Amino acid sequence: MSLSTQPYKGARDFYPEDKQVQNYIFGVMRSVAKSYGYQEYDAPILEPTDLYRAKGSEEIVNEQTYTFEDRGGRSVTIRTEMTPSVSRMVAGRRQELAYPVRWFSIPGLWRYERPQRGRLREFWQLNVDIFGVPGIEADHEIISVADSIMQAYGASRDMYVIKISSRKLLEFTITDYLGIEPEKVSDTIRLLDRVHKMDKLDFSHKFNEITNKPESQDKLWDLIENCNNLDRLPQELKAHDSYKELKDLMRLFAKTGILNAEFDITLTRGFDYYTDVVFEVFDLAPENNRSLFGGGRYDGLVGLFGVEPVPTVGFGMGDVTIKDFLETHKLLPKLLHDTQLCVLLVSEVYAAVQPLLGELRAQGLSVAVDSSGRKIDKQLKSAVKAGYQYVLFVGEQELESGEYKIKNLENSQERVIPAYEIANYILNNAK
């Protein structure tokens, strides 16, 4: 029996060309996060299982994590998200941090799921969080970072929409406006989350079943039909503090050019630790019409570690869904080989060319050499396939004269230049 060459279920091999794409995707995330003043951090891949039990349900820990006992009998879990870890880190230095704290990370995460489009077992997720700002300024900044990343990928505003809602407003709506009992809030939210996926009759039955409030249906449908329009909310909801906050937030977006942000009261983000404003970015392409990523405010998590709570807003952006988005919209750039120059040997001069290679590398150039001994046309073909931008032809003639022919494979231009100009020539032409 031979070993399989396939990677583990739901995990990917990153061949150099795949890794290059990943590096590009992460590079954009990194540079945008840094441009907003965020600093990179990391945490262990393994966490005590209790960390996830504390805030999540037992079910999630049991069914969707890689959990096992270490040699000391401790239950440990491979991290499934970064939020508990970063909350722990902030809590650990609650008193000494300089607020507002702006942190980001791109951790590798594992979830025991059935793989499907946009969802694997091993994935990476950009996490961007701001700690210590209670007002909507933090919500605005976090959503701006998310939007700037999309813009940096080259996405236009008609490719995606940023939906905004508020957990506070939603809960107030359910309990006070619709008159549903508080203990039924979470089931109602869950149902509301799926309203666009099911038909009206089905929804009505389930709604009555859960809430026992059939008389509230008309009010709810009225809300849902106008769910995108903040101004059309009934007066009772406009009187709530969240209305003014959302209004201010939308004004800020308008002012900063984020014109594809819209209010949507049916946006719930599942049922987790979010406490106030939540947002979710959706792909508008018909063939990939799905949620891309999201986030929101979670003021309660840091406080779980026995310190004073810290107001927090953050989001997580997964590499799998964002790559699908970029592919769908043809936004992935053509990436050249990381190596700047490939030296082709037109005769057996491997030994004689070494001093030149050393010199070029000392000048900061990355240089590969085709040492296969094949004919020059084959070497050139391989260089094109590998994605090199420049090749240098070297034979006895060149070594003797000190003049080399360099070729730009993108535009087929050739030039003959002395050795000492090669590095400058490439670096000056680099984008």
Added chain:
RNA sequence: GCGGGUUUAGCUCAGUUGGUUAGAGCGUCGGGUUGUGGUUCCGAAGGUCGUGGGUUCGAUCCCCAUAACUCGCCCCA
């Protein structure tokens, strides 16, 4: 966890109503062209037909199981 689809060469896929040596295009490698590719021509290599079992004189094909991939559902921190 539940249901559907798929699995034949490195890739994309034909095919055999069950019968000897399983095909194409692309790609790879070599040559025509002893110093120039992304457009040519010629040739070659490469497959226990996903894996295990069953039916059969005989299975890549039929049956069962299993795995992987994939699309939905559940869930989505």
